């Protein structure tokens with residue numbers, strides 16, 4: 001049996017009359033890069049937002065290390081929320097603050113560490129994403145790829161066990177996008193952080209995915225799951241095959 005850091009069971013999300021997915025179940029294995037894929041509008045972002053508590057499902061269960069997240073309150077909920085960091089699509093940085101101030105923010109809010117120690121951690125986090133020396137830069141003064149990396153440094157400020165990414169390479173040129181994938185791999189290997197990544201970019205999936213689930217809009221759920229190689233080898237489901245082989249049916 002694999003060691004699951006997140007266990008999702010029979011999860012259903014609806015917006016009004018529209019069911020996005022119904023009764024989906026899967027495990028996110030600890031320390032792996034887990035990719036949620038599928039075409040536009042199939043519910044990838046909604047699933048990520050549900051896993052991180054931003055969307056409330058109709059029913060189901062989401063356990064982090066065996067502790068139920070849905071319906072949790074107070075300290076219990078806080079202890080789960082502290083397990084994860086989120087990289088928002090825009091990088092989630094405050095434009096009026098330097099990179100150092102942005103990364104210091106979660107540390108100032110969640111810890112009682114002295115300023116010097118916080119600055120040490122900030123420098124370390126920036127270095128781990130290849131941004132040493134950029135402490136005093138404003139987000140507006142760096143490239144899109146660097147903003148994403150600074151966003152990762154911020155998401156990792158409190159050493160989360162799990163990092164969530166929604167379309168990390170959206171809006172980046174192919175080279176910056178490949179560099180970001182490489183960084184995600186490197187951080188996963190160096191720190192053992194579990195990564196949950198939403199993407200529909202094939203090259204990205206090839207570069208980073210250990211395990212995948214594929215969502216489908218009309219199926220309102222998961223149509224394939226397993227290791228990347230297992231899912232890529234599927235030939236008897238046209239939707240899965242077409243996705244990996246870029247087949248467009250007219």
Ligand SMILES: Nc1ncnc2c1ncn2[C@@H]1O[C@H](COP(=O)(O)OP(=O)(O)OP(=O)(O)O)[C@@H](O)[C@H]1O
Nearest residue numbers: 015018020038039040041042043044045046047200
């Ligand atoms: N807050 C919301 N209220 C109502 N409907 C929503 C809301 N969020 C998402 N939806 C709907 O849920 C469905 C899934 O949307 P979602 O953004 O999760 O898809 P996605 O797979 O991330 O798509 P994309 O690849 O385009 O980002 C869509 O039909 C969308 O319109």
Ligand SMILES: [Mg+2]
Nearest residue numbers: 044045046166
């Ligand atoms: Mg989305």
